[in-house]
Amino acid sequence: MSFIVAIDGPAAAGKGTVSKAVAEHFGFAHLDTGLLYRVVGRAALASIGPSLDPERVIALSTDVNPEDLHRTDLRTAAVAQAASKVAAIPEVRANLVAFQREFANRSGGAVLDGRDIGTVICPDADVKLFVTASTERRAERRYKELAERGEETSYEGVLADVIARDKRDSERESAPLVASEDAHLLDTSEMTIAEAVAEAIAIIDAKR
Ligand code: CDP
Secondary structure: OOOEEEEEOOOOOOHHHHHHHHHHHHOOEEEEOHHHHHHHHHHHHHHOOOOOOHHHHHHHHOOOOHHHHHOOOOOOHHHHHHHHHHOOOHHHHHHHHHHHHHHHOOOOOEEEEEOOHHHHHOOOOOEEEEEEOOHHHHHHHHHHHHHHOOOOOOHHHHHHHHHHHHHHHHHOOOOOOOOOOOOEEEEOOOOOHHHHHHHHHHHHHOOO
């Protein structure tokens, strides 16, 4: 039987960490849907360049190989920005829908995290969470993560990136970042990872 957990929220809110822990706890499969857009964004930067010509980006998005999600060069700030740009192209989003829905409907349960899972990809999800945190908290966390990975960056630069990406993701016409009306809001600004995970698990347990 399928059981779908949809986890959405803005950049660096902790969706990934919460999703991974929740999936592990319940034995569900996990798909970080941001990686799909990062794969297209990275390929577009490499083969098209910064112009990100939409026709060519759309062509690239027909050809995403699940193996690509394991690439180790998808988490950079440059790829994040490119992902958010290609994600605003409706045809790119459309080309990625089938893969996500198929993943979600597997038997045994699935957790998908992204921006539009509860609103567009899986509007009938069994549980919807909208994970958020203050912009400064999110920028601090992402800065730490990038610095630990050795990327040369500054807090101010990361903050500007997060703000630009949130703006683009929220204002686009196609599947904008917005909390589904029936989503549980989880503000992790003042929470530890363990607290956020425990709360998410409690919300899901109540629906099972
Ligand atoms: O990890 P972080 O929250 O920084 O970003 P991500 O989830 O990897 O997503 C990268 C970009 O992909 C976002 O800024 C969105 O523009 C886009 N995205 C989307 O449009 N829809 C999704 N379901 C997931 C990501």
